[in-house]
Amino acid sequence: MYADRIQQLEALQTPCYVYDTQLLARTLDAINAETASYPAYHVHYAIKANANPGVLRQIARAGLGADCVSGGEIRAALDAGFPAESIAFAGVGKADWEIKLALEAGIGMFNVESIEELEVINELATLFNTRARVSFRINPDVGAHTHVNITTGRAENKFGIAKEDMIRVIRSAESMSGIDFKGLHFHIGSQLLVMDDFEALCLRINELQEQLDAAGLYAPNINVGGGLGIDYEQPDEHPIPDFHAYFSTFSRLLQLREGQQLHFELGRAVVAQMGFLLTRVLYVKQATARQFVIVDAGMTELIRPALYDAIHQINNLSADSSAATALYDIVGPICESSDTFVRDYTLPVTRRGDLLAIRSAGAYGETMASCYNCRPLPPAHLI
Numbered sequence: 589m590y591a592d593r594i595q596q597l598e599a600l601q602t603p604c605y606v607y608d609t610q611l612l613a614r615t616l617d618a619i620n621a622e623t624a625s626y627p628a629y630h631v632h633y634a635i636k637a638n639a640n641p642g643v644l645r646q647i648a649r650a651g652l653g654a655d656c657v658s659g660g661e662i663r664a665a666l667d668a669g670f671p672a673e674s675i676a677f678a679g680v681g682k683a684d685w686e687i688k689l690a691l692e693a694g695i696g697m698f699n700v701e702s703i704e705e706l707e708v709i710n711e712l713a714t715l716f717n718t719r720a721r722v723s724f725r726i727n728p729d730v731g732a733h734t735h736v737n738i739t740t741g742r743a744e745n746k747f748g749i750a751k752e753d754m755i756r757v758i759r760s761a762e763s764m765s766g767i768d769f770k771g772l773h774f775h776i777g778s779q780l781l782v783m784d785d786f787e788a789l790c791l792r793i794n795e796l797q798e799q800l801d802a803a804g805l806y807a808p809n810i811n812v813g814g815g816l817g818i819d820y821e822q823p824d825e826h827p828i829p830d831f832h833a834y835f836s837t838f839s840r841l842l843q844l845r846e847g848q849q850l851h852f853e854l855g856r857a858v859v860a861q862m863g864f865l866l867t868r869v870l871y872v873k874q875a876t877a878r879q880f881v882i883v884d885a886g887m888t889e890l891i892r893p894a895l896y897d898a899i900h901q902i903n904n905l906s907a908d909s910s911a912a913t914a915l916y917d918i919v920g921p922i923c924e925s926s927d928t929f930v931r932d933y934t935l936p937v938t939r940r941g942d943l944l945a946i947r948s949a950g951a952y953g954e955t956m957a958s959c960y961n962c963r964p965l966p967p968a969h970l971i
């Protein structure tokens with residue numbers, strides 16, 4: 589794939605990100621087509637997956653809302669044209685300046701993660717003579733079948749409020765003059781490919797809603813977070829995630845109350861497949877036991893392999909696909925042994941100067957890039 593674009597790609601300075609705006613458009617169309625039959629469903633794009641301004645503008649134009657986890661993301665969302673009312677603001681550690689910024693902008697929802705945070709939001713909202721719309725992030729204590737670094741919905745994780753404390757925090761919110769209680773929020777983890785995890789979440793929310801009913805409370809909004817995964821092994825076979833299976837799981841299992849709105853916060857599923865990291869082979873090094881392809885991109889551009897043991901498909905765009913193959917460890921130039929994209933990987937026989945595409949890198953790639961080793965941040969190109 590993308591081999592037909594080789595001339596255009598050859599002209600780019602590497603390493604860089606390349607984003608396929610057509611695939612992004614098709615993905616957004618697929619989301620909008622699936623949710624069209626559910627008027628109470630609202631999809632917010634999780635900015636932290638990819639905050640490239642061109643990408644954000646395209647997603648805002650498609651009508652999605654935004655899910656932000658910092659003041660900087662709120663600014664990026666507003667700059668890209670997401671309406672303030674469509675912005676949800678989550679995070680365990682919101683600083684005062686971020687809360688003030690969100691209040692001034694008039695964002696749609698604070699997803700509050702502790703009673704301590706609620707008190708600060710109440711104080712600042714009162715000072716600003718306004719009321720903050722608040723949902724509580726409840727830790728549902730359901731397991732998610734994913735890498736341990738990206739589970740967020742277990743009791744031992746730092747996120748959210750214990751479900752046993754739900755009624756108590758809603759009652760305190762109702763007594764605060766700067767707070768409007770608007771709903772419940774959940775987010776159980778990321779890169780979830782089996783619907784079981786979302787099914788377990790639905791059943792847990794049903795239980796919690798019964799507790800609300802019994803207490804005479806009503807949550808106008810339920811937000812089930814994000815986490816839908818993508819196929820890193822076969823990006824060409826599955827360029828668009830199974831949004832039908834995802835949304836229909838909630839429609840089948842989640843018992844919404846009259847008038848309740850259901851919110852989703854998808855990040856990875858929207859942008860991962862539309863991006864790849866373009867890198868050039870610097871050296872093919874024959875070591876004692878292994879053969880290394882050393883490329884000019886490293887963990888500074890794409891940290892997912894080092895941080896989550898992620899394996900991205902890698903294509904050699906310069907080699908003839910009918911060429912003989914060899915086994916390589918594909919590594920970056922950074923002074924860390926974890927700066928390895930993949931081991932024992934089959935590529936067509938690869939040479940210095942070849943262009944490689946590290947696939948499915950549109951999410952948590954550019955946004956997690958760093959300047960370690962005094963490297964410049966990678967540019968990104970929309971094609």
Ligand SMILES: *Cc1c(COP(=O)(O)O)cnc(C)c1O
Binds near residue numbers: 678
């Ligand atoms: C990261 C995050 C998301 C998006 O997660 P994906 O796995 O990219 O869909 C949604 N909601 C919250 C609160 C998050 O922190």
